[in-house]
Amino acid sequence: MARPSDPMLEEFRLLAEADLSRPGELDRIADAICDLFTDDCLLEDTSTTDVVRGRDELHTYCKALFGPFSDVRIVPQEIHDAGTTSVMVLRISGRHTGDLYGHPATGREVWFPAVAIYRCNDDCTKVRHETLAYDTGFIISQIAD
Numbered sequence: 435m436a437r438p439s440d441p442m443l444e445e446f447r448l449l450a451e452a453d454l455s456r457p458g459e460l461d462r463i464a465d466a467i468c469d470l471f472t473d474d475c476l477l478e479d480t481s482t483t484d485v486v487r488g489r490d491e492l493h494t495y496c497k498a499l500f501g502p503f504s505d506v507r508i509v510p511q512e513i514h515d516a517g518t519t520s521v522m523v524l525r526i527s528g529r530h531t532g533d534l535y536g537h538p539a540t541g542r543e544v545w546f547p548a549v550a551i552y553r554c555n556d557d558c559t560k561v562r563h564e565t566l567a568y569d570t571g572f573i574i575s576q577i578a579d
Contacts, residue, residue, distance in 0.1 A: 436558035438520035503528030
């Protein structure tokens with residue numbers, strides 16, 4: 435039986451194996467990530483008031499979130515699974531190689547902690563609702579001159 439953390443652990447694996455600097459790779463990875471979510475998924479990123487609804491918007495969100503980086507790594511520091519819900523404490527890192535919050539690429543290694551709550555479908559094969567929290571100010575402090 436699948437655990438609620440399984441779809442996200444697969445996303446983390448996909449990102450770790452990707453070379454986002456290759457042409458087309460960001461779209462390929464965004465497609466693969468979207469396959470891990472239900473068609474009617476919701477994603478709430480607490481760094482904004484926008485809510486991502488459905489796979490099309492999720493694809494755009496993934497490109498915006500991961501596009502400014504190469505060598506993206508998401509490492510779970512803690513995983514707490516219960517029923518169809520997974521709560522994770524994450525360490526997200528990557529090299530800043532594209533425009534991010536209006537800051538041009540610096541080539542610097544950036545990392546930030548995050549907390550995510552994933553609510554899956556009944557068989558825990560796909561995520562139907564994600565809430566992601568992280569501090570954009572902490573990220574900007576690593577790339578601003």
